[in-house]
Amino acid sequence: MNNPDDDLRDGGIPGQAKQRRAKRDTRRTTVTLEQLPLFADERSLSEALLGPGKYTHWRAVVTLLEGRGFPKIDGLMGGRYTRAVRAFFDREYRIHGDSQISKPHQPANLGAAWKKR
Template sequence: MLGPKRAKVWPGLAVVLERSGLPRVDVMFGGRYWPAVRAFLDRYHHADCELRDPVQQRGPGADARTGGVRPRRGVGRE
């Protein structure tokens, strides 16, 4: 993740990232649950947004012409 030159930075960085939701080291197994770490990093770097279906991002009943935002009734009409 960091590379061999920056590996010494990881312990301090891990403490900071744990405050933001990085899974902690499991005492029984002696490591972090890797799928949860990957999910955290995807959220942290907003990579999970690219994986979703664009229709689901807009929500049900959203209008594709307005970018998923429905105009309010009566707004802009005279």
């Protein structure tokens, strides 16, 4: 039961202590992909990749990502392989390690379509 003396003891007006406790309980630290287990559930992945409260957006986007090669949920393990998730995004955004060398760019041939034959 809510005791009015608790509110006054906390140095506020009645009801403020309860609000502060509720706010304290909802604060969470940001979870990173590295902190997730090897196979993570959808809600945990959405929080690690997009931030808290983005699960609905994640559900809409993940099907599009799967069409581009995003790792699917492993039925036996009950989640997505987090290392494969990281590798997918590294490939998508062309992140290479120190030992990897991307192939050299070809020089641009601007205006080639308009050159006279």
